[in-house]
Amino acid sequence: MIQPGNYVRDLLKRAPGDTVCARGWVKTRRDGKSVHFIQLNDGSSPTDLQVVVEAGLVPPEVIARITTGACLSVEGELVASPGKGQAVELKARTLTVHGAADPEEYPLQKKKHNLETLRPLGHLRARTNTFGAVFRVRNALARAIHHFFQERGFIYVHAPVISASDAEGAGSMFTVTTCGTGIPACDVSQDFFGRRTYLTVSGQLEAEIFALAFANVYTFGPTFRAENSNTPRHLAEFYMIEPEMAFCDLKDNQDLAEAFLKSQVEQVLRDCRPDLEFLAKWYEPDLFRNLETLVAAPFERITYTEAVALLQKAGRNWEFPVDWGSDLQSEHERHLTEELFRKPVIVVDYPQQIKAFYMRSNDDGKTVAAMDVLVPRIGEIIGGSQREERHDVLRDKIRAHADRGMKEESYWWYLELRRFGGVEHAGFGMGFERMMMYLTGMKNIRDVIPFPRTPGNAEF
């Protein structure tokens, strides 16, 4: 295996004179009269290592196998490069081709491919410059998220992936069953869990349990939605981060969400600058300006009621009318964050009837302590709320949803949390891949997750 300090990323920074062994996959080969040049990459860096093989070092039939996509080990001396474009290069002493890649058949060429072409090549696209940068950023973002919470004493909770509860309002669910194929109707009582079970649509309810024991907690795991959504920002399987805090109201919740987003951007700007530069160059010229704006400017904070008033006097012909009581549409959210304020906007206090049952009712009797964080280009990146901690109020809300299939007895434990040591608490959910889109400038969510699951697509 490649040992620490020997990744291509490290070799590029080493001083000439060192004897090293580089391993990786060939991007391109160029032949000169007396030398061959090989661009080698092991996924650690957006920059390739240039390997120089003097003519005659290895037989022509070996050179012929060094084509785009082939896997190599090269041992030799790092030397100062006489050419432009790199400080050092690897002068090969011994070279091994582990796996060739027939150039007549290998799908990746040394030219640019567009993202749609690469999508069906899920087993190979990780080797490209673009996906190398994207997935290094993804790794750095995950690390940044854990760092943010760990630094603040939050406990990482593993919420269950298989769930029996239906977090109302979070969309339709995938059923989990061991029912054999060919059985027309499955008897639920005979099924594996003896009850209906689903893939989780949210870890929030379980996170609340832990928040009322550890005060500050967060989840970070896969989430599933069986919606037939076909857009550049929806997946059937995606990752979500859900912090949940006891002794926390909506104001604290907003403060944390803002600090959270800013911290992520700061850390990735610090850790992945070369990758972001690559992505900015090829995909989003405004990338750095957008990221630096998010870090620098205080987020705008307005109420839903204020947002409605602003939109109504915007002098626009909205496709969907703006009136108090209906949810904000994409066009409205975009106007607020991209045109009116030109920075992230937190909208709070939405009408009760358009939000989930667990959100805390405000004193006005009409709104709940909900918040959505909107960012330019992406739209809603965070949704959260202060939770209803008053037992009787919560019970009445659940009963009021009985016509929509909510059963009070299914929420027995959720209600008990309000009977035993309850306290005001709040939290939110952030779509990991939405944040990835914002950070990388990628326009389609399918290009920021290794193996996207969307309606009709579960390959790889």
Add this chain to the structure above:
RNA sequence: UGUAGGGUAGCUGAACUGGUCCAGCGCUCGCCUGUUAAGCGAGAGGAUGUGGGUUCGAGUCCCACCCCUACAGCCA
């Protein structure tokens, strides 16, 4: 799921109102060359997404289906 576009060589695109499908890149071969999106020359490579229909003749027109993309809804 709705609306609008679109599926032509390995890739990106072209082909006027129906008339033998082109080019660049990639690939193969040769030449040149401390190259770096290398350069020059030659060559190979196509049942135009699938199935029907109209027509003397369909990449082009009609119908159905599949897939892709954008926008919208659902949301993160």
